[in-house]
Amino acid sequence: MCGCELIRRTCVGLHDLITFLQKSLISVLSYPFETTHNIRAFRLKIPWIVKVTERTHSTEADALRFLHSTGLDLPIPRLVFSCVHRGVTYTVMTRVTGTNMKETLMRGDLADDAVQIIAQEVADVLNKLQTLQQPPADAGKVMMSASGHDLPDPVTFFEERSGPYPSILELWAHCGSFRDLTEMEEYVEPATFDTLNADPIRFVHPDLRTYNVIVKDSHLSGIVDWQDAGWFPSSWQVHTMRWLRYGCDGPWYHFWLKYRFPEEAEAAYVASKTFLIKSPV
Secondary structure (H helix, E strand, O other): OOHHHHHHHHHHHHHHHHHHHHHHHHHHHEEEOOOOOOEEEEOOOOOEEEEEEOOOOOOHHHHHHHHHHOOOOOOOOOEEEEEEEOOEEEEEEEOOOOEEHHHHHHOOOOOHHHHHHHHHHHHHHHHHHOOOOOOHHHOOOEOEEOOOOOEEOHHHOOOOEEOOEOOHHHHHHHHOOOOOHHHHHHHOOHHHHHHHHOOOEEEEOOOOOHHHEEEEOOEEEEEOOOOOOEEEEOHHHHHHHOOOEOOEOHHHHHHHHHOOOOHHHHHHHHHHOOOOOOOOO
16 A cells, blocks of 8 residues: 555544544534424533534535625524534534524514514515625526535425526426426427526525524524525525415515515516426425
8 A cells, every 4th residue: 555545544534533523522512402303402501503414515504604705794603613424414503592483473472563574684684695696617507505516406395406507597497397498498488588597696595484584582683594595596586485385474475475576586486487387496
């Protein structure tokens, strides 16, 4: 065995040992968080939580690392550190103080006017995300995570992952259950293609439901669960906020029905609904 190979194996062994020790320390210092199976809270009043995810890319750590690198003042957790052990990623982050909005609404602790205030504060965060631009090397790619990889696929009910797609139109062809872009062209009007193609690519939180919105004193405290966030056409965010379902209902849902997103996003949202069988989110 040559010296280089010995060094490589030694480094791999040390890395495996370090990640094992990190994972073991996390297990000892944390406990399951309420009813969420993959979130653990830390003991000893340490204000951290850990998310356990059975994937090694497109993780919460990738998203938080990217978002904090932008310099935007966003109400999101701070990444403490992450490690991978046997194909599982452990993401340790600061715990956002407050209660998830869904629980607060179910208890009747939020009046409709408070919901409006919190929703507008979330809208302000979305406006900040609108300022982010894709790295030049990835320009044009969609359904792409912060790490440059695939994301859960709504066509397969999020049980599989797909992407990145080389263009907005390729993504919509997939979501419309067309075999390819050529088949989509047979059924979709050219004007619809133009509207979809004019929609800018933005960084989107695809599951911005009330249980991922943390509130405190009737104001937004933070937004969590960024692991499936990534680069999408901006109309994707409109779909996420206007699809009636658990966690997106009541006064929250009605706020986003009336809220006006940027003109290109609104136009592409309407255009996409002319051929989609179901919401893409």
